[in-house]
Amino acid sequence: MADADASSSPGTREARADARPAAAGGLTSRTEDFPRWYQEVVARAEMADNGPVRGTMVIRPWGYEIWERLQAAIDERIKAAGAHNAYFPLFIPEAFMRLEAEHVEGFDPELWVVTHGGGRQLEEPVVVRPTSETVINHFFAKWVQSHRDLPLLVNQWCNVVRWELRPRLFLRTTEFLWQEGHTAHADEADARAYALKILTDVYRDAMEQVAAVPVLVGHKTARERFAGAVRTWTCEAMMGDGKALQMGTSHELGQNFAKAFGIQYSDATGTLRHVWQTSWGASTRLIGALIMAHGDDFGLRLPPALAPIEVVVVCVREDDDVLRAATQLTDELRRAGSRIQLDDRTDTGFGRRTVDWELKGVPVRVEVGPRDLAQGNATLVTRHTRTKEPVALGAVADAVGRTLRRVGPELRAEALAFREERTASVGSLAEAVATGTAGFARVPWRALGEEGELALAAEALSVRCLQRDDGELAGPGERDDALVAVVGRSY
């Protein structure tokens, strides 16, 4: 359906594109107006629409299939880290939300509340989950009894809702899809090690190796950390406009929830102890990150690992020989294991179709036309570089395989170079403001402190994370004063 949609409705909404320069597929350029470019890519690549209730979102097949692949990559890593998936209820008694005071302060104004069910008023209103900390901890208190029950490692994939004042598709929506992991451990060190394992082996690895988005890792300042956490670890990436996007966070929760919910285990000596916990999440916001980290003025650029279609074979025009050769190439590439689509919709103009495939970010396009065919060739177009080359028909499968293998690494290298170009190490608040406005400033935390952080906020800047000067994570007991703050604007 996604592909059928690509050329749908000639003469209606899509027709607007034709009035603009074809070279840029009718998109606003990123330098001209990045937010507008983003909105146009989301709409024209048919990734998402606004839902009828304010702030909600419809994820269309092209967006959802990218999500399915991202989800599979993260899920595989979560399972490798030993956690098991489960499912907890959408509805949470309002009273649960009041059990952990600091946590509820973070969420109270964001709640959506159900007051009616089955045709009458409910005796007790229920909250539609903004996160599942409270309900999961309620069950952890039942399930954890002995040290043999630990560690308890649970993850769930679900929808959550929060009141959003300035919704934006994928980036900040009333309802979004995510995974939330919740774990309980016998001691602090084990909880800490697990929070870090998730940060690096799950999130960083999936972001960099699958989404091809390089990330900085570190921990949040007290001001920026999750309400109720004692430490929030984060992955931060730079988008195409130099702003930062938080890609996933992993929290050490200490014993706050354990005490509020009474989650205790008897240790080997029979003594009752409170557990130490972690929680961690990543969401459909990552789709927004993918668009903004890799997109160009022609639309999306997808790493093959996440592309719903890796290769599209396009018939340039209606012609029996063309159709025969294109079909044969399609079959050959499919046998080679690629996710492939034949585009034989020759009743839609060739230019129009190529603009659409570029918008959708399909990594490789093989164009089959009568002129090339007469030479025994097809034209291979690499989306991320927008380069074309003639390839002998018999060599297409090899050439496509080679190209697909280099797309991910090249996108990642390009994003990394862009980030490094826009990152500078500075020594003062004033320099951090100047650099952080267009990219990332690396500034010693002791040159900022909480006062400096407040001054950054006045400039719409924030500390994205604290890390060692060499980019590594702070060790246990390492003081923030010895660390570097990464300062930038954020989504």
Place this chain on the structure above:
Amino acid sequence: MADADASSSPGTREARADARPAAAGGLTSRTEDFPRWYQEVVARAEMADNGPVRGTMVIRPWGYEIWERLQAAIDERIKAAGAHNAYFPLFIPEAFMRLEAEHVEGFDPELWVVTHGGGRQLEEPVVVRPTSETVINHFFAKWVQSHRDLPLLVNQWCNVVRWELRPRLFLRTTEFLWQEGHTAHADEADARAYALKILTDVYRDAMEQVAAVPVLVGHKTARERFAGAVRTWTCEAMMGDGKALQMGTSHELGQNFAKAFGIQYSDATGTLRHVWQTSWGASTRLIGALIMAHGDDFGLRLPPALAPIEVVVVCVREDDDVLRAATQLTDELRRAGSRIQLDDRTDTGFGRRTVDWELKGVPVRVEVGPRDLAQGNATLVTRHTRTKEPVALGAVADAVGRTLRRVGPELRAEALAFREERTASVGSLAEAVATGTAGFARVPWRALGEEGELALAAEALSVRCLQRDDGELAGPGERDDALVAVVGRSY
């Protein structure tokens, strides 16, 4: 975690089991009290718990991993049928629910309504989706313009909520997980063919080939069909107490929603026409079906295709040689591609652990103890037949592979034989009541009619489906009078 839980909390809840006859794992027998047996299996196999809000459910890892495998089997078949996954919002404006009169009559008393968000009363209350027909059709009206946009084939995996008066874990819960497919077609024949493709190639195939549950296919009577559908196709299975469970339904919706939501396309001649639609769904209720179709007095019996663990290698007691041999067997079986678990928790009694593995339905158990080992053997236990045989260590992998291959077909054959034993063809309403109370009665629809159907309802019986005498689906235009009604009690 699921496996660690299996032996958790000695001396607490689990200890109750020890007071009952060990041979039956402490479960109520199915013939004694089937509903109680079901509840006990769900709880003691750690599949699900009741949530804190009435009627909601926590799906624990053992239940959820079964669901993940069922979901993958269904999803794969849905994609093969050409549909694409997408995601539509949880919150639906109340006004949407009133656009299709017949449909809303079916749902009105079941709705959960959000009246507050962001700390104040909403201007317009929103409904938490009981199904997504209305919001999806709202978008179909935008997306469908031309005949080239058809067929539009969309599926979504999500949670839905309905007010439930008599909730029961998996079978009838306030919130459940499901997939709902929604499609739009250019003509009635195409819509009908697609509804049937989903019924047979997706649902029947996944139920029979993956879940090993044989199903009857047919269509619902007017009384039983989905509100708003012109025809509801269904898969019906017999549970271990002779009652029927509806496993999945596929609806032909005609043009009802198309007219209510204005979903029109211009055909090849430019004429505007309303689309023809289908919708279809299957839910976490299937986990309940799996329990009730295959379970025995010792707990679950899982077909390997759905088992989170296919083989458990159990160390009978603490012993270095035992541990070494068991670890070696585990590695060997893992290399052979099985989902395998080593149970070396020798601080928990052997009997207790085997009872737990039987409760959880793990298809094959390999017991390694010093006595067997002295003979160069292990003991292979087949869960569904509860048979034990000594196997030479070097032959275990082959024997396990052979056993795993026969579990699914044997469970399916057993369920089929049970259904046939409890099914009789009869000629009158009175006979249908007598037979249908303990199984399925096959009775000519013309011997019942709508009056007979009313009389069945008075006896807590219903027509599960109409089909041809040979078990095939009615053809287009085939009158119900020529068909057979399958009568039974239902969940």
